[in-house]
Amino acid sequence: MSVAIRHDDLRKRNRAMVIAAVRRAGQPSRTEIAGSTGLSHSTISAISADLIAEGILVETKGTEAATSKRGRPQVALGLAADAAEIVTVVLSLNFLSVAVVDYSGQLVSEEERKIDTLTMSREDLIGLCAAIVRRQVEQRRAAGRRVLRIGMAVQGITDSASRMLLWSPITPHADIEFGDRLEAATGIPVTVENDCNMIAVALRWRRPERYRNDFIAILLSHGIGMGMMLKGELFTGTQSSGGEFGHMIHRPDGALCRCGRRGCVEAYAGNYAIWRNAGLRSEDEAPLSDISDAEIRDLADRARASDGPEREAFRVAGEAIGFGLGSLFALIDPAPVAMVGIGAAAFDLIEPPLREAIDKTAGGQHNKAISFDTEPNERPLIREGCTMRALTFVDEELFAAGLAAAESSAPQSSRIA
Amino acid sequence: MSVAIRHDDLRKRNRAMVIAAVRRAGQPSRTEIAGSTGLSHSTISAISADLIAEGILVETKGTEAATSKRGRPQVALGLAADAAEIVTVVLSLNFLSVAVVDYSGQLVSEEERKIDTLTMSREDLIGLCAAIVRRQVEQRRAAGRRVLRIGMAVQGITDSASRMLLWSPITPHADIEFGDRLEAATGIPVTVENDCNMIAVALRWRRPERYRNDFIAILLSHGIGMGMMLKGELFTGTQSSGGEFGHMIHRPDGALCRCGRRGCVEAYAGNYAIWRNAGLRSEDEAPLSDISDAEIRDLADRARASDGPEREAFRVAGEAIGFGLGSLFALIDPAPVAMVGIGAAAFDLIEPPLREAIDKTAGGQHNKAISFDTEPNERPLIREGCTMRALTFVDEELFAAGLAAAESSAPQSSRIA
């Protein structure tokens, strides 16, 4: 089963604990870290001295006026912004965003691009991503910084092992090797992950009081995506990114889905499904590939105005999501839900039928206790999750292992004595 | 988040590794343990000497003739059968089984009882369980043994934190505090777990080559239960035992389920559902509470003989399970499946429509790669899983922590120098 604990792992783990405590708390003192980690003061003292010597942490003199207390004043520790940088790549329908973020989490630079993902060739799509990322990385290298990690988030089914995009609604191509190609272009380790999973990661960092160990993020957009945190761990499939909530079966042999199959939740609740139903089109009609956010807002306005086919379309969407959540809750028990994306802007129309449907399922008994939260703009969340994911990797895999110096090819001279 | 690693945890963890290696391998030598755990020979030597002194392990002289090799012969290590005992309690429809198992996993004694769970009062049910367990425990104490753990497996939704049976089809009573009551009756720690989860645990011990880190056990019986292993961990809900595959929604507002709701998978695939459909009864008809295994076998025989309503009933059942699995696979990716229980005896009737349904879902592309395995008799599996669960607890929580002596109230005198 699991591998034994080696003696050296001890230090590595405790270093990771300290770094994580600083990243979470922002500017904690050594005493606070000792409290939150449970390690002794002497251990924290030793580890933080090492981390400071390695250029990973810095002592940030009296930022907040935590003054007016007796005794030796606390010295706040912070992440050294120049210890490293990471790059995030967010690819969604007709949109590419590449950003550089420093070790403390501050945005350094950003490049956004409208592209036509649906018609681009496989090579053009990979090539464009690789070119932009490469340019950013080289700029940062020229500025004397070292980029230690690239995190890519993309809509679709990803495979973390092979770091491929297995299937995606934003492009007709399958099995795209973004991981290998970006790595080849830059020489920097790359992860490729599902965008909704990154939303879940971001929510946890943003609002840990609400999104702690168990919660669900559902992206209501052209398709229906999900990111789920269970027992504090991101839920993924056994091989792929998994969590394809949108392709759970709502009605066997039902409406035609964009994935080519029938009766998926998405075929009732995705943008194209709402548009199709609002227009009284046949459920067998092939899904349109792109409905603008404006169109959805427009349909929602009309649904609010009068009880016509638009309102019924949103009702059907809410019902599909409700039954889907009901089945999901049968498996994992009810949990807080965040509704993200343009569909969240119409959640007032979706929520009543959604709750009615949940009431008919195993989760129904807890219906009132289930709370929904909405966030119409998914893009900042995706980038934020991607950022934290990449930074956490640097924390745990590189800096905790004491590789701050070893990995350094940068001209940061001799920060280590 | 997670707590820091203390220095003393190191030894505890590595002791647990050694014990686990012995439990898995049966009679390994110290060298084999060093190989499988990755710890050094010196560490294994030190730890195993401690464990032998504490009476947890024993040197079992040349059991198998691994002879005819040059060099110093290996000394096989085994679990000391008399180090501890555990009790398993398996409660299912109209049936109670209590067994005592020694530390090496050998059955010591067993008591089975036909009871009428559906009509018994809450107090009678708890009281009977407690009385039988108490008697067994006292007998073992009289024999100079110490029972360190009681593991209970029961059909229904359990809560591991409160160790209650929240809801069960086998009794009309809810929130039964088996954990507290058994503990009060014996003074021994108790766990209460879902029977299907224990089936999954057992399958992993029995056939690790097939059921390793990710697989699903589905119990086809009066109800439809599921136990699932994901990434080597038993999958449970955030609060309860979770994994209520049988109550995922197959058809919204569909057939009446035993749980009072409509359209659950179980309302199409449970014994009562097959019986109801085979008899051309209405889907609104309240489910019968008990269909005998013989009746199901009889229906299966008739379904095989001619294409009548019986065959259709099994087809509908297979379809429901297939769509349910399709939705599940959308979440977790396809994985090996074990079909357990009386329904597995009719799996020849169920499999074709099941695969046809899966083909219509997201998991469909892997249909051929998904393999099913059948095991009609669930009871031995449940007890086996329960046994391994309880023994593993003793291994990890008591013996790895060096509590072998501290916990001992038994007259095993001074095995420790």
Added chain:
DNA sequence: TTCTTTTTTTCGAGGCTCGAAAAAAAGAGC
């Protein structure tokens, strides 16, 4: 200027794992 109070560092004790070397326990060869 001298107490208090609080934070941080220092120092020695006690554990743990590891690698190397030694000891133990057989079969092989003559």
Added chain:
DNA sequence: GCTCTTTTTTTCGAGCCTCGAAAAAAAGAA
């Protein structure tokens, strides 16, 4: 029957790591 090989197991010292106690540091309070 004795000595060599081979393999397993134990022993021993080195090197880390964490911890508690005590000391040092750095302020405000009196």
